[in-house]
Structure formats: C-alpha cells, structure tokens
Amino acid sequence: MVVGHQNLSMCSTPGDSPGLAPPRLQPSKRPAKFARSSIEEEDGMKRRTRYIVFGGAVVMACAASFGAGLIAQESLEGGRFQSSPGGTSLEVLYDGAARDVPVDVGILTFPAGTNSGDHQHAQTELFFVLEGALEHVVNGESTILGPGMFGFVEPPDFVNHITDADGPPTRALVIWAPSGAAAGLAGRWDRVSRDDERSGR
Numbered sequence: 001m002v003v004g005h006q007n008l009s010m011c012s013t014p015g016d017s018p019g020l021a022p023p024r025l026q027p028s029k030r031p032a033k034f035a036r037s038s039i040e041e042e043d044g045m046k047r048r049t050r051y052i053v054f055g056g057a058v059v060m061a062c063a064a065s066f067g068a069g070l071i072a073q074e075s076l077e078g079g080r081f082q083s084s085p086g087g088t089s090l091e092v093l094y095d096g097a098a099r100d101v102p103v104d105v106g107i108l109t110f111p112a113g114t115n116s117g118d119h120q121h122a123q124t125e126l127f128f129v130l131e132g133a134l135e136h137v138v139n140g141e142s143t144i145l146g147p148g149m150f151g152f153v154e155p156p157d158f159v160n161h162i163t164d165a166d167g168p169p170t171r172a173l174v175i176w177a178p179s180g181a182a183a184g185l186a187g188r189w190d191r192v193s194r195d196d197e198r199s200g201r
Contacts (some may be wrong), residue, residue, distance in 0.1 A: 017104055074098050081189040088114055088161075090189065096179030104182040108174050110134060113165035118158040122184075123176040125159070127151035132170030135162035145172075 075098040082089040094105035106125075107130070118137075127136065129145045136143045136151035137160040145151050151172075152158040163170050176182065 010195060016111050075184050079186065081186045081193050082192045083091055083189050086111060086152075088116065089192070090182070092182045092186065095182055097183045102178035104176040104179045106174055106182055108172050110161060110163045110170040110172070112167050112169060114161060114163040114170075116159075116161045118160050120156060120158055121176070122155060123152070123178055123181045124154040125152070126175045126177075128173040128175075130171045131171060132168050133164065134170045134172060137162065155162070 074145070075096075076092040076095040079092050080089060081092070089109045090112065091107045091109075092104070093107065094101075096103045097103075108127075110132070127134070127145065127150060129147050129149050129151075131147060134145045134151070136145050136153075138151075138153050138157050140158075143151065
C-alpha cells in the first residue's frame with residue numbers, strides 16, 4: 001500500500017490531493033522549431049518562385065524584343081522595287097508575310113507603254129486605280145480601268161496589264177491575299193530609290 005501511495009503522489013503537484021491530478025508534462029520546444037522551419041522553407045520557396053517568374057519574364061521580354069528586331073530587319077515596308085530600268089515599280093506599304101498577316105498592300109506604277117504579258121499569281125489580286133488608265137485583261141477579256149475603278153483577278157486566271165504608249169504613268173493601289181506576292185516581286189526585281197525610279201535608272 002505504501003508503494004502504491006508513493007507512486008501516485010509522484011504524479012501530484014504541491015497543494016493537490018495525492019493521486020487526483022493528471023501528470024504534468026514539460027512543454028516541448030520542438031513543435032515551435034518545426035513550425036519556424038516550415039515557415040522559413042515556405043518563404044524560401046516563395047522567393048525561388050518569384051525569381052523563376054521574374055527570370056522567365058526577362059527571357060520572354062528579350063525574346064520578344066529580338067523577334068521584333070528580326071521583323072523590322074526583314075520587313076519590305078517602305079521599300080521600292082523595279083522590274084527593270086524604267087519599268088513597272090512597286091512600293092511596299094504593308095508586308096503581311098513579315099507580320100504573319102495574310103495580306104500584302106502596295107502601290108504599282110506602270111510607265112507609259114507597259115505590257116506585262118499574260119501571267120498568273122498564286123494570290124488573289126485587287127487593283128484600285130489612283131491615276132492614269134490601265135487596260136486590265138483577264139483570260140483575254142479586256143476592261144479599261146480609270147481613277148477610282150477596281151480590277152480583280154484570282155488564281156488560276158491569266159492577267160495582263162497594258163498602258164497607253166502616249167499616256168501618263170498609271171498608279172494603282174494593289175492588295176494581294178494571302179500574303180507573299182510583295183516578297184516574291186521584291187525577290188525578282190531590283191531595289192531602287194525614289195530618285196532612281198524617277199530618273200529611270
């Protein structure tokens with residue numbers, strides 16, 4: 001009996017009745033350490049995530065700038081091209097191929113006495129005459145287009161453009177869809193300046 005009483009009193013606290021109080025454990029600091037460790041690890045992960053996101057954004061911005069530079073270098077916009085000295089010339093207004101857009105826009109100038117001969121285009125071609133007169137021949141059918149008039153041709157039609165030998169040059173706004181026609185002409189024709197075009201060089 002004495003032994004049992006002594007064992008129970010070991011679990012009591014001063015001022016309490018022996019054997020009635022539950023054992024009191026010393027608080028452990030390990031959970032707090034674990035909690036701080038988890039918070040620090042979470043903060044570290046957040047910082048690493050921010051660095052990764054920021055680094056990715058920088059890489060994407062650099063790539064976009066580099067891509068824009070390539071487009072600016074490869075674009076034909078503003079370029080002038082001529083089939084031959086004194087021949088038909090093209091001023092590229094919108095280079096859809098460089099912009100990944102399915103349309104090209106330019107201004108074609110046909111000198112007096114032009115006869116392009118029957119030819120085909122891989123694109124649909126729409127003409128809007130700005131100045132002069134253009135004989136627009138599609139599959140042998142001829143139409144005279146004056147300022148403000150439209151001409152239209154699509155694959156696989158054959159087209160020929162003719163201007164009066166005694167008339168003024170003819171200027172026409174031309175739209176090709178899909179894109180690629182401007183690049184095709186620029187690849188075959190010579191790049192010229194406005195002064196070269198005027199002087200017929």
